Amino acid sequence: MVRTILLLLAVGAALFHLFSAGVSPFTALVQRPIHLAFMATLGFLGVGARARASERWWKILLDGLLIAAVLASTLYLVSEHEALVRRAGTPTVLDLVGGLLALLVVLELARRTTGWGLVVVAALALIYAVTGPYLPGFLAHRGYGFTRLMEHLYLSTEGIWGVPLGVSADFVYLFVLFGALLDMGGGGGLLIGLADRATGRTRGGPAKTAALASALMGSLSGSAVANVVTTGTFTIPLMRRSGFKPFFAGAIEAAASTGGQLMPPVMGAGAFILATWTNIPYPQVAMAAIVPALLYYVALLMAIHFRAGRMGLVGGASQNREPVLSRLHLLLPLGFIVLLLAMGRSPMRAAFWGVVSALGVSFLTRETRPSFKRMEKALLAAGAGAVQVAAACAAAGVVVGVASLTGIGLRMSELIITLSQGNLFLALLLTALGSIVLGMGLPTTAAYVVLAALGAPALIQLGVPLLAAHLFIFYFGCISNVTPPVSLAAYAASGIAGSPPLRTAWTAMVLASAGFLVPFMFVYGPPLLLMGSIGEIVLVVGTAVAGVTALAASTMGYLRGNLAIWERIFLGMGAVALIFPDLASDGFGLLVLLFILFRTTPRNQRIEKTFEDQA
Numbered sequence: 001m002v003r004t005i006l007l008l009l010a011v012g013a014a015l016f017h018l019f020s021a022g023v024s025p026f027t028a029l030v031q032r033p034i035h036l037a038f039m040a041t042l043g044f045l046g047v048g049a050r051a052r053a054s055e056r057w058w059k060i061l062l063d064g065l066l067i068a069a070v071l072a073s074t075l076y077l078v079s080e081h082e083a084l085v086r087r088a089g090t091p092t093v094l095d096l097v098g099g100l101l102a103l104l105v106v107l108e109l110a111r112r113t114t115g116w117g118l119v120v121v122a123a124l125a126l127i128y129a130v131t132g133p134y135l136p137g138f139l140a141h142r143g144y145g146f147t148r149l150m151e152h153l154y155l156s157t158e159g160i161w162g163v164p165l166g167v168s169a170d171f172v173y174l175f176v177l178f179g180a181l182l183d184m185g186g187g188g189g190l191l192i193g194l195a196d197r198a199t200g201r202t203r204g205g206p207a208k209t210a211a212l213a214s215a216l217m218g219s220l221s222g223s224a225v226a227n228v229v230t231t232g233t234f235t236i237p238l239m240r241r242s243g244f245k246p247f248f249a250g251a252i253e254a255a256a257s258t259g260g261q262l263m264p265p266v267m268g269a270g271a272f273i274l275a276t277w278t279n280i281p282y283p284q285v286a287m288a289a290i291v292p293a294l295l296y297y298v299a300l301l302m303a304i305h306f307r308a309g310r311m312g313l314v315g316g317a318s319q320n321r322e323p324v325l326s327r328l329h330l331l332l333p334l335g336f337i338v339l340l341l342a343m344g345r346s347p348m349r350a351a352f353w354g355v356v357s358a359l360g361v362s363f364l365t366r367e368t369r370p371s372f373k374r375m376e377k378a379l380l381a382a383g384a385g386a387v388q389v390a391a392a393c394a395a396a397g398v399v400v401g402v403a404s405l406t407g408i409g410l411r412m413s414e415l416i417i418t419l420s421q422g423n424l425f426l427a428l429l430l431t432a433l434g435s436i437v438l439g440m441g442l443p444t445t446a447a448y449v450v451l452a453a454l455g456a457p458a459l460i461q462l463g464v465p466l467l468a469a470h471l472f473i474f475y476f477g478c479i480s481n482v483t484p485p486v487s488l489a490a491y492a493a494s495g496i497a498g499s500p501p502l503r504t505a506w507t508a509m510v511l512a513s514a515g516f517l518v519p520f521m522f523v524y525g526p527p528l529l530l531m532g533s534i535g536e537i538v539l540v541v542g543t544a545v546a547g548v549t550a551l552a553a554s555t556m557g558y559l560r561g562n563l564a565i566w567e568r569i570f571l572g573m574g575a576v577a578l579i580f581p582d583l584a585s586d587g588f589g590l591l592v593l594l595f596i597l598f599r600t601t602p603r604n605q606r607i608e609k610t611f612e613d614q615a
Contacts, residue, residue: 010379013038021352029081033074035169039390048387049112073102099154110395125402159401164393174351177382184378185368191216204308210235214256224489227257250497251507254490270448288529299514299548306556333357396446413458435476447477479515482508525581547578
């Protein structure tokens with residue numbers, strides 16, 4: 001019975017989003033509540049949320065009450081959305097009851113899908129809205145009562161139904177569905193097979209295959225944890241068989257999967273919110289993100305290469321047996337989406353045609369043709385991925401709504417500028433630290449939304465271009481997936497690898513260290529975001545590649561041979577110097593890299609333990 005209900009809900013969600021994207025769009029206060037109704041109902045039935053520990057009657061009753069609450073609060077808003085305009089400023093008792101139910105449902109859904117972190121942040125925001133008159137200094141404000149809060153958060157598009165949930169409703173669900181349909185026909189195996197054909201026979205080939213496959217899969221799924229469990233079940237055992245220790249294999253998969261959120265053409269859900277928030281067309285955001293994403297993966301691939309060299313591994317025969325030629329037609333929908341985005345079509349329309357074409361091409365061969373079970377699995381997988389995004393977006397909307405109501409965003413910007421004393425580098429460090437701390441407890445999407453409201457204005461005020469400021473925050477929100485002590489992607493990988501979670505997380509952070517460096521690079525060197533002349537772009541990209549290569553060699557302790565401690569430190573200093581687009585600093589960094597390169601010659605060296613080898 002439950003399985004039938006879940007399938008009907010999954011089919012209904014798919015048809016609703018396809019209709020609104022490709023046939024007739026709805027207004028915000030219709031589209032977004034119905035989207036949340038579908039996602040929350042699926043979530044409270046166990047799709048994309050933590051499974052119930054038991055089937056006790058009172059827990060089943062609680063789930064039923066929560067489903068009734070979400071249906072009542074969302075359908076009431078849909079039925080009353082026109083009347084709300086006429087009585088703006090004078091909410092009725094039913095309006096307030098609906099708002100309270102929606103708020104409770106959103107917080108509980110966020111708790112079940114993302115944990116307590118986002119719930120605590122949202123609760124603190126609500127407390128801040130109420131206690132404003134009693135707070136000291138720059139935190140003080142006039143304070144807002146229950147009625148004003150519900151009116152702002154529930155009866156407008158400034159809170160729960162704001163930009164984050166709008167992006168989830170308009171096209172994130174469709175892109176998640178697109179990825180699920182591709183994977184249904186064997187798209188995941190195709191991407192792994194293509195990556196293996198490119199790197200499988202090189203030194204450390206299986207690990208490089210994992211990195212490339214995760215980049216390709218992550219650009220479609222937009223979720224680091226989902227990426228780990230999708231590709232990691234195949235790539236981690238391959239890496240272990242090729243000689244990598246379990247913790248290192250898990251760390252490679254975690255770092256590679258995290259970077260998938262940064263890789264165009266699809267990226268993570270936060271990138272769509274970024275485009276909508278900043279009013280910058282998504283194709284322009286994706287184009288700007290290409291070079292930084294490639295730098296991240298260049299650094300990761302070089303780190304794998306240097307690590308394999310230190311271990312004495314050599315290239316060999318590929319262990320991958322995934323068919324490629326018979327599935328190549330599955331790439332056509334992805335190319336279709338890229339073409340539509342390049343032509344200036346909206347992400348919603350591109351996602352719609354991507355889903356339609358993905359379903360169409362899956363029928364071209366017997367191998368990829370969907371069966372009923374495959375289709376059911378794909379629809380439920382799409383629901384699971386979209387539930388988590390919708391929950392994060394709705395709860396983050398509460399925080400953003402409070403920020404816009406109280407003006408705390410402007411005050412936080414003033415605080416950042418005051419603490420940094422107007423120094424851009426210090427302001428970037430403070431913002432990066434805030435992004436990492438928030439990102440460790442929140443999903444990437446929620447972390448970006450909160451910091452975009454609180455931190456981005458300060459960077460823009462200090463002269464950072466709008467796109468660079470928001471991408472800076474987005475990067476650090478993503479990289480928090482491998483930043484201890486809360487490293488969700490690394491913990492998921494450690495479960496597959498059978499390795500200690502914290503050790504895997506620390507190693508993943510080292511492998512992903514370019515992710516901490518690249519954002520500073522494109523803030524100080526906008527040509528990395530393809531802003532500038534061809535000559536400027538080539539020069540800055542060239543020094544950036546040298547910088548991330550030096551960083552990889554420094555962290556792995558190997559270039560053309562094993563590196564001494566002082567050489568690693570010196571090389572790390574050179575990598576940092578290459579952050580700044582200045583001839584003097586770039587010259588110093590390149591000289592350091594060349595000095596260490598020519599000083600270390602290929603030779604048989606005793607394989608020493610590095611810090612990441614220690615227990």
